[in-house]
Amino acid sequence: MRETYFVNAIAEALDQAMAEDERVIVLGEDVDRSTIGATKGLIEKYGANRVRNTPISEATFVGAAVGAAASGLKPFVDLMFSSFFYVALDQVGNQAARLRYMSGGQVELPLVYFAGTGPSGSAAAQHSENPHPILMHLSGLKVAFPSTPADAKGLLLASIRDPNPVVFLLDLMLAGEKGLISEEPYEIPLGSATVCREGIDVTVVALGSLVQKSLAVAEELEAEGVSVEVIDPRTLVPFDWETVLTSVRKTGRIVVADPARRTCGAAAEIAAVTAERCWDDLRAAPKRVTWDDVPVPFSPVLEEAMTVSPEDIRRAVLAAVGGERGATVSA
């Protein structure tokens, strides 16, 4: 085990995947220099045939990955910012997510769409999206959204070895975080949540950088006599309902902290399923802590106002344990 930056954990997994399987190739803008750092050093090691700088033509290289995956490669596509999924949405939504199903299961499409995601500090509305709710909704894509370097490495290896299109999101607020990881290759299966902290009063399901924030809030509340269980689903598709529902059956309360807009977000889905399947166990209405329904603004003051703060999570947890019905906390 050694300490490494989040982004280096991703680079290490990618390096190991390329070393073990020559069908793994890297496509994207500036992948030789590596803007975010996930592809750093790969062109020197694996050469320009397998590590390819693309023009700024998202629709075409995202779609080319589909054709390449159907023809024997395992492309890792670096989109840089997840906002750019929208540039390529035909190829993501109408092609990558559709070809296997539409063809009656004739083809495997082993490919990974990787992107930095979410607000990174005044990047504003076109570089700060968290598109996971849209991608979850499409059906046909797996979606990984890790919160620690160790999970990122294991999930990325599992994603690259998966025979399906996987969207792999790196929360940009975490890119510079450090964590302990093992050097040898290992996998974390897609669809396995982790209980980051055990508790008995309320379950907090948190995504991406909100996992850390929720853990900090849980620590604080412990001192105040509230025992918070924190769960990181790690992947949104497939989703580990069993771990979440088992926890809610124990605590009777759920707060979902989702770094995305409220309407039709991941939080909406998690809260709805919990209500449907744990109604008799619930002692309070499910609560969502989300962004407001606006694009991410530029000014730090505005960005702070619409995204989720630890205080927002704390308020929601206290509202849940107070038994207050029907409250939805937005930022």
Added chain:
Amino acid sequence: MSMTQTAQSTELALELYERMIRIRAFEQKVQQLFKLGKLPGFVHLYIGEEAVAVGACSVLRDGDRITSTHRGHGHLIAKGADVERMMAELFGRRSGYCKGKGGSMHIFDFGLGILGANGIVGGGIPIATGAALADRVLGRDNVTIAFFGDGAANQGVLHEALNLSAVWSLPVVYLCENNQYTEWMRTEDITAGRIADRAHAFGIPGVQVDGNDVFAVREAVSAAVERARRGEGPSLIEALTYRHLAHNEGEEVFSGVYRPPDEVDSWKARDPVVALRRRLEDVLDVPAAELDALEQRQRDHIESAVETAEASAFPAPEEALDDLFADRIG
């Protein structure tokens, strides 16, 4: 021409004719079935354009790939697709190519290198580019043809793909079937310049060819395919042709008349199937009775495909939930 050359060219012409007739017979049958209300969904027929698909696919070999369009039946048959499985798919049956999940616009046969018809105009262009990338990266000398229409020539992905495949010298041929109409719009009213000339902006060959002459198509595609196979990169071919029928069957309920009748007539007078038959009879001295028999065999084959399809089971309702994700093995 020597006797051997004549024999070879007769054999080739007959093969091309058989393929074109198979498409024509399939499409005529589908037209009839649609009018009878037997087919669910949209149907876009290829009648009048057969020489493009058949001429192009005749130079491909096993391992080569194509991407197709919403008007894809002709490309698929030309690449060797099984008309029984196609017909069953059009009927929404389990024995269809896609087990009833695709329908007319989304038929695939990955085993034959058919990376799909595609309901999105231009949708197959990046996919073909990626297939060619796989061949390039893995050092295979296969070639991919991206079929698309004049409408798709105005999609951004074509320009992106021409650029990307040119800088990477990918083994791909972009084959535009210009049938003169983008849905119900005259393509020349919404398209600047010649489509073939767009290649020149990317420093790659771009040629226009008579899309109703199967040999002209074959020659142009052959040059482009050989160039691609040698590793010299992509080409753009614009085949000028015409669809005899509607954009989609049933359009008359809303479309009105949007093509001058004399224009339609003049193109029908240049029917590629009729032209090839005339050549077979007049130049290559193939007896009319032999050609009649060939046509009858194809029509019988299509009839039997319809019978088989209609007798086949629909998928069970719960099969709607199958085939989303592949299971990982190992």
